Amino acid sequence: xxxxxxxVLLAALLFTGFRSIGQxxxxxxxxxxxNGVWATARTADLPxxxxxxxxxxxxxxxxxxxxxxxxHIFASTEEDAYRALGYVMARDRLFQMEMQxxxxxxxxxxxxxxxxxxxxxxxxxxxxxxxxxxxxxxYDKSSLGYRSMTAYADGxxxxxxxxxxxxxxxxxxxxxxxxxxxxxxxxVNFFARMALTLAYNDAxxxxxxxxxxxxxxxxxxxxxxxxxxxxxxxxxxxxxPRYDLATIPAPGTPDSSATxxxxxxRTVLAAFxxxxxxxxxxxxxxxxxxxxxxxxxxxxxxxxxxxxxxxxLPSIWYEMHIVVPGQLDVAGxxxxxxxxxxxxxxxxxxxTFTNTGSDVNDYxxxxxxxxxxxxxxxxxxxxxxxQKRVEIYRDPLGAVIRTxxxxxxxxxxxxxxxxxxxxxxxxxxxxxxxxxxxxxxxRARNANxxxxxxSTFIAPAQNGLVADRSGNIAIRSVGHYPVRPGDxxxxxxxxxSSSASDWLGYLPLSKYPFSMNPAQGYLAxxxxxxxxxxxxxxxxxxxxxxxxxxxxxxxxxxxDSAVTPDAMRKFQTDPGSARADAFVPxxxxxxxxxxSLGRSDATLREAAALLAQWDRRYTRTNRRAVLFEKAVLELxxxxxxxxxxxxxxxxxxxxxxxxxxxxxxxxxxxxxxxxWDDRRTQGVTEDRDAILAASLRAALVxxxxxxxxxxxxxxxxxxxxxxxxxxxxxxxxxxxxxxxxQGGPSTLSPSDTAGKQGPSWRMVVELGPNVKAWAxxxxxxxxxxxSPRYADRLKLWENGQLAPVLxxxxxxxxxxxxxxxxxxxxxxx
Amino acid sequence: xxRSAVKFVLIAEAFSVATYALGWWAVPLLAxxxxxxxxxxxxxxxxxxxxxxxxxxxxxxLDAARGPLGEVASRFGGVMGFPPAAxxxxxxxxxxxxxxxASSIGVAVRRKMVRPQEVVLAxx
Numbered sequence: 047x048x049x050x051x052x053x054v055l056l057a058a059l060l061f062t063g064f065r066s067i068g069q070x071x072x073x074x075x076x077x078x079x080x081n082g083v084w085a086t087a088r089t090a091d092l093p094x095x096x097x098x099x100x101x102x103x104x105x106x107x108x109x110x111x112x113x114x115x116x117x118h119i120f121a122s123t124e125e126d127a128y129r130a131l132g133y134v135m136a137r138d139r140l141f142q143m144e145m146q147x148x149x150x151x152x153x154x155x156x157x158x159x160x161x162x163x164x165x166x167x168x169x170x171x172x173x174x175x176x177x178x179x180x181x182x183x184x185y186d187k188s189s190l191g192y193r194s195m196t197a198y199a200d201g202x203x204x205x206x207x208x209x210x211x212x213x214x215x216x217x218x219x220x221x222x223x224x225x226x227x228x229x230x231x232x233x234v235n236f237f238a239r240m241a242l243t244l245a246y247n248d249a250x251x252x253x254x255x256x257x258x259x260x261x262x263x264x265x266x267x268x269x270x271x272x273x274x275x276x277x278x279x280x281x282x283x284x285x286x287p288r289y290d291l292a293t294i295p296a297p298g299t300p301d302s303s304a305t306x307x308x309x310x311x312r313t314v315l316a317a318f319x320x321x322x323x324x325x326x327x328x329x330x331x332x333x334x335x336x337x338x339x340x341x342x343x344x345x346x347x348x349x350x351x352x353x354x355x356x357x358x359l360p361s362i363w364y365e366m367h368i369v370v371p372g373q374l375d376v377a378g379x380x381x382x383x384x385x386x387x388x389x390x391x392x393x394x395x396x397x398t399f400t401n402t403g404s405d406v407n408d409y410x411x412x413x414x415x416x417x418x419x420x421x422x423x424x425x426x427x428x429x430x431x432x433q434k435r436v437e438i439y440r441d442p443l444g445a446v447i448r449t450x451x452x453x454x455x456x457x458x459x460x461x462x463x464x465x466x467x468x469x470x471x472x473x474x475x476x477x478x479x480x481x482x483x484x485x486x487x488x489r490a491r492n493a494n495x496x497x498x499x500x501s502t503f504i505a506p507a508q509n510g511l512v513a514d515r516s517g518n519i520a521i522r523s524v525g526h527y528p529v530r531p532g533d534x535x536x537x538x539x540x541x542x543s544s545s546a547s548d549w550l551g552y553l554p555l556s557k558y559p560f561s562m563n564p565a566q567g568y569l570a571x572x573x574x575x576x577x578x579x580x581x582x583x584x585x586x587x588x589x590x591x592x593x594x595x596x597x598x599x600x601x602x603x604x605x606d607s608a609v610t611p612d613a614m615r616k617f618q619t620d621p622g623s624a625r626a627d628a629f630v631p632x633x634x635x636x637x638x639x640x641x642s643l644g645r646s647d648a649t650l651r652e653a654a655a656l657l658a659q660w661d662r663r664y665t666r667t668n669r670r671a672v673l674f675e676k677a678v679l680e681l682x683x684x685x686x687x688x689x690x691x692x693x694x695x696x697x698x699x700x701x702x703x704x705x706x707x708x709x710x711x712x713x714x715x716x717x718x719x720x721x722w723d724d725r726r727t728q729g730v731t732e733d734r735d736a737i738l739a740a741s742l743r744a745a746l747v748x749x750x751x752x753x754x755x756x757x758x759x760x761x762x763x764x765x766x767x768x769x770x771x772x773x774x775x776x777x778x779x780x781x782x783x784x785x786x787x788q789g790g791p792s793t794l795s796p797s798d799t800a801g802k803q804g805p806s807w808r809m810v811v812e813l814g815p816n817v818k819a820w821a822x823x824x825x826x827x828x829x830x831x832x833s834p835r836y837a838d839r840l841k842l843w844e845n846g847q848l849a850p851v852l853x854x855x856x857x858x859x860x861x862x863x864x865x866x867x868x869x870x871x872x873x874x875x
Numbered sequence: 876x877x878r879s880a881v882k883f884v885l886i887a888e889a890f891s892v893a894t895y896a897l898g899w900w901a902v903p904l905l906a907x908x909x910x911x912x913x914x915x916x917x918x919x920x921x922x923x924x925x926x927x928x929x930x931x932x933x934x935x936x937l938d939a940a941r942g943p944l945g946e947v948a949s950r951f952g953g954v955m956g957f958p959p960a961a962x963x964x965x966x967x968x969x970x971x972x973x974x975x976x977a978s979s980i981g982v983a984v985r986r987k988m989v990r991p992q993e994v995v996l997a998x999x
Contacts, residue, residue: 048979048983049979049980049982049983051976051979052975052976052977052979052980052983053976053980055972055975055976056903056973056976056977056980059903059969059972059973059976060900060903063899063900063969063973064900070955073969074898074899074900074969075898075899076951077899077965077966077969077970078894078898078899079894079931079934079935079938079966080891080894080895080898080934081894081895081898081899082899083947083951084934084935084938084944084947084966085938086942086947087938087939087941087942087943087944087946087947088938088941088942089942090942090943090946090947091942091943216951220954777954778953779950779951779952779953779954780950780953780954831950831951832942832943832946832947832950832951833943833946834943834946
């Protein structure tokens, strides 16, 4: 009897030990205290002393980790430095590097099977791996960019080859997969993926959708190419925002041709697998600014970097310091999977970026020889061969689960859309060497050299801000901007059978948004329209984020003539809002006006009194920001009801995103515009003040229902706005969710309601005789969830604090700080 | 008494080393061996079970000495939906049950193998 029970139990234990049950991995390997999940404790912290070997290493490299987990790499050559960087990045972030690579190459099925097939097909349909392969093949093999990627791969593979079982990141165990060999091209793949994140948008969708409902004139005004409020990146000399407020045409008759065009465009995007929506310009966005010595307290140039990206654990960034005597001494952050510093500083120069968000992709209808199995396409009456490529998708065991045949014209990938073949051109496909741009930027000795290093950068276009130790500050929106035939805009599907439809070239560098040492003494960017169209009318796009952050940071910098590094830090989490400054007085005036007309009631009066109490700051302890945000939501839905689907037809009607809040502000100038009328109220025609008052009244009702009494803690901003930092594989136990943060829509630290995007790296640099820097990011250097360095920077980040960055010239100087916690010696193998 | 203690430590150590060298499946293998080789009056099942638990406990202590074991328990307990302490208990229970079941089978097999000989000896 006992033997029978034992046999059954043993069989069950062996089964659960070897086989996964549901989402649970096999328990045996997981619970094993020597080699399983517990063993990750042994590698969670850095050993005090360690040795490693890397093939191809020229000379010994010393890597000293400080108490923030930052590696300070002291090497004899740049290539050796990148070998060492590959080694330590892989040690800290291997799972992240490999998962990002699979996502960028459309190979996620190789880890998780068929459930990732749609995501993989989207990646490959967009031509991301194809574009990366083209770029990689075009690299000059003797170039710094190529050599750095190769050296970096040596380092990554040296780590993978030397890993012990306990070194294996836990995610590999949970997914039951093994790390794959690192190829140099993966660094290029990463940039292709970043291009998709940052340089792929389609503003024409919203315009067409609005046109289908309210006609072209109104649609063009609701989704304009140029922002009605200009506070551009390239200063326009006004020293104040320029309001170019026009009367928005009344809603016109629906345009059926726009419906057809919209359907076609949506079908094209779906065929290319593009599902992402354009970003809400109030809810997200990056900032950077620099101040000339004449406006700083210390008399040195100051620079602040604050790129906003998806928040993940581990973080998208990895901090490092690389020293190659006589050649390179650079610190800052780079991407795991890519050699070198992307945002940072050296002994002379500091730099950072925000996204430009320009229009850099177009579609073409192609004429092919055989619509079912094309081999050629026609341009100007002559047939050209199509490049054919078979995409193979494999499961974790290597079995083929699907194949797709893809075709490419000289423009880019071609896909079949409702019987037609459509190709796409995108700057992300152009032959380029982004990593070389960054590596050369890291060597710059002054702002001009830095601008030269970045002048050939192609995609994703970035507002590159630089300051140097001589006191120069400069900004240029680096990247390539297509010059198109016709109206120059990118919202048409063009005729691919004519070369006259092709891009005519790129905007010359002299036409890029640019400024150096402006009279105002500072420069700032916040994803706003980079140049005032009165100064430079060149079309660069139309999907600019709302101007409120730009107005706010310009306001802060204009009013502070003795800026300190600490003021720069505080600006990064400044809770003030130009959007609130613009709209709150309007709500209050409307409530007063309605009161004077005898159209008020107790709810409106209470709402107005509560809103009047608000200091227009989104601090965590603020109890009134929630009311304003609800009122703005109500205002948008009541004003733009003409764009909403009628309730009876929801689901079948064309969804239209609301115009951005600056358009709402523009409409305020026309109190009796037909747009104010709420069509849901029969027999009444509302004007601006009636709608503002109704929105405020409704906001109080909603807020009270959701959050309770206005005096209660339910109204605290900290209860409403959170950052949610998910683990890359969305494992809840490895995520940190519900972090209360300061800031709200259109503040300098904006966040969307999901809280999944935000400041990914905050940095302030003072370019004095000795460069000083302070920085942090949401997460930690280690990718091991059990490590004390996994999320150790979160508290600092949450509270808007920065840590001083160690920037020693030599190992001896670093040793003297007594902040070295681990020393890794890498020797040639 | 001393002999028993030494025997206990040695077997527990054997479970640790075998797990370290071969993996978790060394536990049922070693326990089966205990059941087969230790005489029934030497309480092979109890020895195997307790020693397997002790062996894994020693490995956990070694892990704890070199890193934040509590953090591991917290993070990975979360993955499996366990409170941190339950992950410790589950781990030790897993090794204990493996050892108990495998050694019990070992004892049963040994009984079958040696019983005829014992009968002959009794008759003599």
